[in-house]
Amino acid sequence: MSDDPVLELSGVDSGYGEMQVLDDCSLHLDPEEIVCLIGPNGAGKSTVLKTVFGLLTPWAGTVTYHGRDIGGMAPEDVVREGIGYVPQTDNVFNSLSVEENLRMGGVARKGGLDRVIGDLYDRFPLLDEKRSAKARTLSGGQRQVLAFARALVMEPDVLLIDEPSAGLAPNTADDVFGHVQAVNELDTAILMVEQNATKGLGISDRGYVLDQGTVRFQGDAADLLDNEEVSKLYLGG
């Protein structure tokens, strides 16, 4: 497999309406790794994911996927390129059953939908048990698993995950981080935003610290956790 980045942002400016959030932001994701974006509220972490996924159009700079510019591509086309996205909130269809949620995750597939859904039921037995249940009846942790599974139906090689532990009890959050690692073991590279920086970096290969829309620190996750300045400014250490 090539060592070239699977996903790369170079000098990206982006934002909402006239409000700029990202300012000359550059980062990359290599194949099969987990990269965690941390930083204070409003640093632009989620904006990075939304810009990659086409929910926001970059004002400047490039977003490339396997070397191809995807900046400004519509989300429904980005999915077809091979990138999945798990939003922080409202990440399942509440009124649809678990099975229907998974089928909606595979609308862009050319075939093999039943096989993939079967594999996901094997991987996440709790979804198999509740395949007929409406998503609104699931617990927070179960919903998060369903949200991952929905995004995995397309068998993406990049998965963008926005704050997977948000609003979850500590034990449930640990389970969810375990699922993130399990997804990564499927050779899926993961770019993850996480408010709980210690936990997020704890399961990641590398990390970026964003502040005011710009990358302030980057490096191996373990090094960032040990970095005194990062710890003091961003990890509450």
Next chain:
Amino acid sequence: MVLAEHLANGLIFSSIIVLGSIGLSLVYSIADFANFAHGDTMTVGAYSAFVAFGLVGGLGGSVLGLPFGFFVALLVGIAVAAVVAVVTEKVVYEPLDIDSIGLLITSIGVAFIYRALIQMRFGADFTRFGIQPLRPIEWLIPYGIRITKHDVAIVVSAAVLVGGLHLLLQHSDLGRKMRAMADNPDLARVSGIRTDRIKLWTWLIGAGLAGAGGVFLGLYNQLSPRMGFNLLLIIFAAVILGGIGSVYGAMLGGFLIGMINQLTPVLSELGALLPLVPDEFGIPVGIEYANAIAFVIMVAVLLVRPNGIAGEAT
């Protein structure tokens, strides 16, 4: 008039209201605005069928007292209403980069345009499909029910259309996508659903059902350029009662509002119908207050269930 006849009339009227309510709710749930042109879309369907019936009404054979040509005209009414709504969406609503309130106000203007065009072509007077009226079904008369085969055709046709929509929503790929988009449009896009296409399908189906409702209203009553507009408020009441944005809520709301509307005269005969109540007891309101009574009941239900009977989006 006995209770059974009011119930029968309520069922017929509900069938028409349900078709209008579903369309309005579908469009609201996906296009995200209250379409005030929906009633006039029913009128477009009715008059399109009227024109088509003039051309093909002589087709031989009949079902439930209605010539085959009527059913051809019904399909034409459904198709024209659907196409007109989609063209309006593409030409008027979609290019406007405005919020839902702006679209609502725009739809009032669209309603006036539909109505004016129909009135310019057909005049403001009432008219009817050229179909021979039928006598009430003989064997139902002893039960106090005076309905015709045409009325039965309306109920059966509406039931077929509603049943078909249910199958589409629950068991087809398009239906699942429509429900997903109504539930969470952003997640629908994120999942790869071509939401612009689903929106157009929703307009087609919603307006088509409205067109069918308009045709049946013309058959049940008569045609006039204001026929759909006159029904719009009660259709809104049905959608709100059922739970705005919920298709199944709209079905239930449409049924209840239609029944309440036709049962209003029963209020003046309550004493005769209820045990332990003096025969002379009654609330003296006639059918002319039917809409007001329907709204009173809608408000009463909303006080208890603010999101309507079905609550959340379908």
